[in-house]
Amino acid sequence: MISVIVVVRNNREGLRKLLDALKGYVERYKLELIVVDDASTANVVEIVRQHPTAAHVRYVRIDSTPRDWLPKSYALWVGANIARGDILFFLDSDVELINTGCILSVVQRVLCNPNSRVIVSFVPLFNCGKSRLCIGFETVVTAIIQGLAGHHRKSKPWIYGCCWAIRRQLYAELGGHRVVKQRVTEDVAFASLAAAKNVELKIFDAREMVAVDAVKSVRDYFYFSARYS
16 A cells, blocks of 8 residues: 655645546555645545545644654654555655656555665656746756755755645654654655665656746745745
8 A cells, every 4th residue: 555645734725636546546546545634724524525536535624833843754654654655755745746656656666665765756857837936946956956965966965845645654664754853854854764775766857747846936936835845
């Protein structure tokens, strides 16, 4: 079973689209859908209850975060700890799955071995719309990450926090999000921890299969900061 863990704060439309993308694959891939509502002021639970996948969704709401945790890390930790699947697949609520079947197939194939010491992550396409500033920024950042830092290099391990998967047993062995609970870039911190313990990071270029919203303006920056921090 694959437990798909989605943390959402007020992003009702993004969550609806993500559930739409997953609904045709619940039975085929034995999906358990976990929606962690991170103190939304919008009525997120309504989206869950009215969606065709409702019978397969486990909804949990968080109204407060412990003092020594950052909100997103805590929400991911809560979702992972109620998961029943052997594989944990973390998705941001603004992720657009363009080819859901292919993504799930990769996750299942790579992580099918119970003893697998691998983290699977996907390079997404960043949705910039018509913003030239965003397009230029996305191009430069992608080049820096893949060309200079390099997610494949041991000196600077990297995964994309918007969409990555791991065996539940390995997640627990590494300490889960508890060990990166105060890190703003919890995904990069977790990748570094995993790489230091000889966990292989498999990064797939999925820009034709996965997309996420990009920061197009200063206003967007503050919006995403409020959602994920």
